[in-house]
Amino acid sequence: MNISILPSSDKPIYQQIYEQISAQIIRGEIAQGFCLPPIRTVAKELRISVITVKKAWEELESNGLINTMVGKGCFVSPLQSGELGDKRNSMALRKLMKDIEYYKGLGLTCQELVDLINQYYRS
Amino acid sequence: MNISILPSSDKPIYQQIYEQISAQIIRGEIAQGFCLPPIRTVAKELRISVITVKKAWEELESNGLINTMVGKGCFVSPLQSGELGDKRNSMALRKLMKDIEYYKGLGLTCQELVDLINQYYRS
Amino acid sequence: MNISILPSSDKPIYQQIYEQISAQIIRGEIAQGFCLPPIRTVAKELRISVITVKKAWEELESNGLINTMVGKGCFVSPLQSGELGDKRNSMALRKLMKDIEYYKGLGLTCQELVDLINQYYRS
Amino acid sequence: MNISILPSSDKPIYQQIYEQISAQIIRGEIAQGFCLPPIRTVAKELRISVITVKKAWEELESNGLINTMVGKGCFVSPLQSGELGDKRNSMALRKLMKDIEYYKGLGLTCQELVDLINQYYRS
DNA sequence: GTGGTCTAGACCACC
DNA sequence: GTGGTCTAGACCACG
Numbered sequence: 001m002n003i004s005i006l007p008s009s010d011k012p013i014y015q016q017i018y019e020q021i022s023a024q025i026i027r028g029e030i031a032q033g034f035c036l037p038p039i040r041t042v043a044k045e046l047r048i049s050v051i052t053v054k055k056a057w058e059e060l061e062s063n064g065l066i067n068t069m070v071g072k073g074c075f076v077s078p079l080q081s082g083e084l085g086d087k088r089n090s091m092a093l094r095k096l097m098k099d100i101e102y103y104k105g106l107g108l109t110c111q112e113l114v115d116l117i118n119q120y121y122r123s
Numbered sequence: 124m125n126i127s128i129l130p131s132s133d134k135p136i137y138q139q140i141y142e143q144i145s146a147q148i149i150r151g152e153i154a155q156g157f158c159l160p161p162i163r164t165v166a167k168e169l170r171i172s173v174i175t176v177k178k179a180w181e182e183l184e185s186n187g188l189i190n191t192m193v194g195k196g197c198f199v200s201p202l203q204s205g206e207l208g209d210k211r212n213s214m215a216l217r218k219l220m221k222d223i224e225y226y227k228g229l230g231l232t233c234q235e236l237v238d239l240i241n242q243y244y245r246s
Numbered sequence: 247m248n249i250s251i252l253p254s255s256d257k258p259i260y261q262q263i264y265e266q267i268s269a270q271i272i273r274g275e276i277a278q279g280f281c282l283p284p285i286r287t288v289a290k291e292l293r294i295s296v297i298t299v300k301k302a303w304e305e306l307e308s309n310g311l312i313n314t315m316v317g318k319g320c321f322v323s324p325l326q327s328g329e330l331g332d333k334r335n336s337m338a339l340r341k342l343m344k345d346i347e348y349y350k351g352l353g354l355t356c357q358e359l360v361d362l363i364n365q366y367y368r369s
Numbered sequence: 370m371n372i373s374i375l376p377s378s379d380k381p382i383y384q385q386i387y388e389q390i391s392a393q394i395i396r397g398e399i400a401q402g403f404c405l406p407p408i409r410t411v412a413k414e415l416r417i418s419v420i421t422v423k424k425a426w427e428e429l430e431s432n433g434l435i436n437t438m439v440g441k442g443c444f445v446s447p448l449q450s451g452e453l454g455d456k457r458n459s460m461a462l463r464k465l466m467k468d469i470e471y472y473k474g475l476g477l478t479c480q481e482l483v484d485l486i487n488q489y490y491r492s
Numbered sequence: 493g494t495g496g497t498c499t500a501g502a503c504c505a506c507c
Numbered sequence: 508g509t510g511g512t513c514t515a516g517a518c519c520a521c522g
Contacts, residue, residue, distance in 0.1 A: 012511080012512060012513085013512080013513080014512080014513090019225075019228070020228075023228040023229055023230070026229060026230060027229070027230040038493085038494065038495080039494090039495075040494085040495090048513080048514090049513060049514050049515070050514095050515090051512095051513070051514075051515090052512080052513060052514085054495080054496090055512090055513095057495090062308060067377060068494095068495070068496095069376055069377075069494090069495085069521095069522095070381070070494070070495050070496070070520070070521055070522085071493080071494045071495065071520075071521035071522040072493095072494065072495085072521085072522070073493095073494060073495080074494095074495080088229050088230060088231075091229060092226055092229050092231055092239070093239070093243075095222075095225065095226075096226075096239055096240070096243060097243065099218075099222050100240065100243055100244055102142070102218065103215060103218075103219075104244070105142065105143070105146040106146050106149060106150070106211055106214060106215050107146070107149060107150040107211060108211075108215055110240065110241065110244040110245075113240060113244070114237050114240060114241065116215070116216070116219055117219070117223065117233065117236060117237060117240070118233065118237065120216075120219060120220060120223055121223055121227070121233040121236070122233075130315055130318075131313060131315075135316070135505075135506060135507090136506085136507080137506080137507090171507080172506095172507050174506085174507060175506080175507060178506085178507090258496075258497060258498085259497080259498080260497080260498090265471075265474070266474075269474040269475055269476070272475060272476060273475070273476040284508085284509065284510080285509090285510075286509090286510090294498080294499090295498060295499050295500070296499095296500090297497095297498070297499075297500090298497080298498060298499085300510085300511090301497090301498095303510090314509095314510070314511095315506095315507090315509085315510085316505075316506055316507080316509070316510050316511070317505075317506035317507040317508080317509045317510065318506085318507065318508095318509065318510085319508095319509060319510080320509095320510080334475050334476060334477075337475060338472055338475050338477055338485070339485070339489075341468075341471065341472075342472075342485055342486070342489060343489065345464075345468050346486065346489055346490055348388070348464065349461060349464075349465075350490070351388065351389070351392040352392050352395060352396075352457055352460060352461050353392070353395060353396040353457060354457075354461055356486065356487065356490040356491075359486060359490070360483050360486060360487065362461070362462070362465055363465070363469065363479065363482060363483060363486070364479065364483065366462075366465060366466060366469055367469055367473070367479040367482070368479075381520075381521060381522090382521080382522080383521080383522085417522080418521095418522050419522095420521090420522055421521080421522055424521085424522090
C-alpha cells in the first residue's frame with residue numbers, strides 16, 4: 001500500500017487514506033479483484049489505530065469501490081471500464097462545482113482561472 | 124450585509140460568512156473604510172449565534188481585511204488597488220494549488236480539467 | 247425516543263436502533279425537521295456506548311433520513327411525501343426479494359405463502 | 370450436490386449451503402437415506418474451506434436433517450412424510466414471524482404486502 | 493488468520 | 508452544549 005499521512009493536515013486521517021486509495025483504484029493502479037492488506041497490517045504500518053483504517057475502508061465500501069468479505073479480506077470491486085470513468089468524473093465534478101463557485105466569488109473570470117491552471121498544473 | 128448561509132453545507136457557518144464577506148471586499152463591493160454592522164445585528168438577521176459571527180469577523184481581521192476599533196466598530200481596511208488584486212490572487216492561488224493536486228490525483232489531464240471548467244463555469 | 251434493544255438478538259445493536267428509528271421516520275411518527283436527542287443522551291438512556299449510537303445515526307444519515315449539523319444536533323430530513331413512500335417501498339422491496347427466494351426454496355407456493363401471511367399478520 | 374454460492378452475499382457461506390441442502394431435503398429432491406458426498410469433495414468442488422462445509426453439515430445434523438456415521442458418511446435422516454411437511458412449515462414460520470414484524474414496522478398493510486408478493490413471486 | 497462489534501475515555505471544532 | 512475524530516483494547520463470527 002502506498003499511503004502517506006499528513007498529521008498536520010486539517011483533513012481527518014481516515015479521509016486522507018480514503019482519498020488516496022480511491023484515487024489509486026480509479027486510476028487503475030490497484031487492479032480489480034486485488035485483495036487489500038488487512039486493516040490491522042495497514043494500521044501497524046501507518047502507526048495509527050485499526051479503527052481509523054477501518055473507517056477509511058468503510059468509506060471505500062459504501063462508495064462501491066471495494067467489497068469486503070468477512071474472514072477473507074477486502075477486494076477491489078470489479079468495475080467495467082465505463083463505470084470507472086464515470087466514478088472518476090462524478091468524484092471530480094462534485095468537487096469542481098463547489099470550487100468554481102469559490103473562484104467565481106473571488107471575482108476570477110473563467111479565462112483567468114483557466115490561465116492559472118495551465119500555469120500551475122505542471123508543478 | 125448580503126450573506127446567505129447553507130446550514131446543510133459541510134463548511135462551518137463562520138467560514139461561509141468569512142468567504143462571502145472577504146469576496147465582497149476583494150471585489151470592491153464593500154468600500155474601503157466602510158463600517159461593518161455590529162455582530163449582534165448580523166447574528167439576529169441570519170438567526171445564528173453571535174459567537175459564530177464573531178469568529179468570522181476574527182478571520183477577516185487576521186487576514187488584514189478589516190480593522191476592529193474597540194467600542195466603535197469594524198472597518199474595512201484601506202488597501203491600495205494593487206494590494207487588493209494581490210490579496211485576491213493569493214487567496215485564489217493557495218486554494219488552487221491544493222485543488223489541482225486533487226484533480227491530478229484522480230487522473231484528470233490538464234486539458235480535461237480546463238474543458239470541464241469551460242463547460243461548468245457558466246452554470 | 248422510543249427504542250428498545252434486545253441484547254439477545256443476532257442483529258448488532260446499532261442496526262436494531264437504525265431500523266427502529268428509520269421505521270418511525272418513514273411512518274411519519276417522527277416529524278420532518280425534528281431534532282433527535284443528542285447521541286450521548288440516547289447512549290445513557292439505553293445504557294450503551296456513545297459510539298454505538300453514533301453508528302446508528304451515521305446509517306440514518308448515509309441513507310438520507312437525517313441531516314446532522316455539527317454543534318446543533320441531528321435533524322430529520324425534509325422529505326416530500328412522495329419520497330417518503332419511495333423510501334418505504336425501496337426498503338421493503340430490498341428485503342422482500344430475498345425473503346421470497348427463501349420461501350420459494352423451501353417449496354412454498356405463492357398461494358401458501360399468502361395464506362400464511364393473511365393468517366399471521368394480525369398476531 | 371447442487372449448490373451455488375454468492376460470496377458477495379451478506380449471508381455467511383456455511384449458511385448459504387445449509388439453506389440450500391435443507392431445502393432440497395425438505396422438497397424431497399435428496400432422498401432419505403442418501404449419503405451426502407464427503408465434505409472434502411464438496412469443499413474442492415465449491416473451492417471453499419473444508420471448515421466451512423463442515424459447519425454447514427453440523428447445522429444440518431443439529432436440525433435433525435442428517436445423521437453422521439463416523440467413518441461411513443453423512444446420511445439424510447429417514448423422516449416420515451408428515452414430519453417432512455412439519456419441518457418445512459416450522460422453518461418457514463420461524464422466519465415468517467420475524468419478516469412480518471419488519472414489514473409491519475415499515476407501515477405496510479397486510480394487503481400491500483400480499484400484493485407485492487403476488488407481484489414478485491414469479492420473477 | 494480475517495473483519496465486525498462494542499466498550500471507555502480523550503481531545504477537538506463548532507455553535 | 509453539540510457532533511467529529513482518534514485511541515487502546517476486548518470479544519465474537521467466519522474461513
